[in-house]
Amino acid sequence: MVLEMLNPMHFNITTMVPAAMPAATMPILLLTCLLLLIWNYEGTSSIPGPGYCMGIGPLISYARFLWMGIGSACNYYNKMYGEFIRVWICGEETLIISKSSSMFHVMKHSHYVSRFGSKPGLQCIGMHENGIIFNNNPALWKVVRPFFMKALTGPGLVQMVAICVGSIGRHLDKLEEVTTRSGCVDVLTLMRRIMLDTSNTLFLGIPMDESAIVVKIQGYFDAWQALLLKPNIFFKISWLYKKYEKSVKDLKDAIDILVEKKRRRISTAEKLEDHMDFATNLIFAEKRGDLTRENVNQCVLEMLIAAPDTMSVSVFFMLFLIAKHPSVEEAIMEEIQTVVGERDIRIDDIQKLKVVENFIYESMRYQPVVDLVMRKALEDDVIDGYPVKKGTNIILNIGRMHRLEFFPKPNEFTLENFAKNVRALP
Secondary structure, eight states: OHHHHOOGGGSOGGGGSOTTOOTTHHHHHHHHHHHHHHHHHTTOOSSOSOOOGGGHHHHHHHHHHHHHOHHHHHHHHHHHHOSEEEEEETTEEEEEEOOHHHHHHHHHSGGGOBOOOOHHHHHHHTOTTSSSSSOOOHHHHHHHHHHHHHHTSTHHHHHHHHHHHHHHHHHHHTGGGGBOTTSOBOHHHHHHHHHHHHHHHHHTOOOOOHHHHHHHHHHHHHHHHHHTTOOGGGGGSHHHHHHHHHHHHHHHHHHHHHHHHHHHHHHHOSOGGGGOSHHHHHHHHHHHTSSOHHHHHHHHHHHHHHIIIIIHHHHHHHHHHHHHOHHHHHHHHHHHHHHTTTSOOOGGGGGGOHHHHHHHHHHHHHSOSOOEEEEEOSSOEEETTEEEOTTOEEEEEHHHHTTTSSOSSTTSOOGGGGSSOOOOOO
16 A cells, blocks of 8 residues: 555655745755654664554554454565564554564564453453463463363373264264255354364363354354454444354353353262363362462363364365365375274374375365464564564464465465475474
8 A cells, every 4th residue: 555655765855845945945844854754763663564654554554454354464464565574453563474484483482472452352252361362461371271281182182083083973963953955064064063062072071052052152253353453442332342242242151051060060079080171170270279260161161162163164174175176085085995994993093194194284284274373572582683572463474374485386285285294493
């Protein structure tokens, strides 16, 4: 845009002044221009990006994010200014990075663990200093993180394969529940129900109405996406965000009821070891005073919603890509038949299925569900030679990086992209 690229330093002021201009006017004009240059200079940076332009630049870049959405706006700015650039969101300096070495630096260092987003927006969806996904309280985030790590590794991961296989079988037996009147299967809804059932079995263990919860989860995600970067004034107008507030409340109320049932089950259990899982560990932490009830409920909510969104959509795209590439489907089926045959799959089979593994990697590279990571700098730093001030927002544009570096055919879906080991970051 013109205003974003405008830089007064590029113009010769004297060429724009008529020769007959009164002598007294010239000093005034020059002084005015000097003041404007100083004002503009206050927002300049050694980092590439749109100009400050007396505060107009930040307004335009923020408006672009609200208009285009985070992903499209990031791709727009990276394409226009480079792979390490600076914009403004909500008036705050924000870096958009699609350079692998810079990403590695951010993900490696602990002073980038904090998230950023609209405070009233995060408060509305329950993530402000709560849960783990967008918790911007580093101290509390570090307390919560081990519970998620324990649940997603070790014995829990070993169980996941068998539980997921069982859930798929049960849901295929009642396929009519997700079949439309025209006879088509709603694959995305099917995937969401399977993932929710698997997550519930692993992490909560309380019977639920899958169909109703899946709908509520979608409403919650719509609210999350809509409110994440909204300006504070948006939340002053109740009719604008009322529907999002209701969607969030519907899911939170449903999860609160389920967690309360879990609390009662634990309190009356004869053998507590039969009920040890993610939710139980959180509830014990609450009893010790390490976590609040609100934080426990939010952590359970985030664990349950993660798979029905990201995992189910990822699997949906994988099925779509298989349908578009019959040769890939043939290669996958041939390998499965060779390694597994007619028996049930086991956890130790996974490492032998190299074609399947490459297919999963390539699907996630080519069609990522989450292609952005949002962070905030907790300390002053230098990234690839660029100074980064404490409090700077950072968006890692992973989706764009995957189309620029490392892969022989980055703009194509092909297993050749993972046929050889991808070069590790330094």
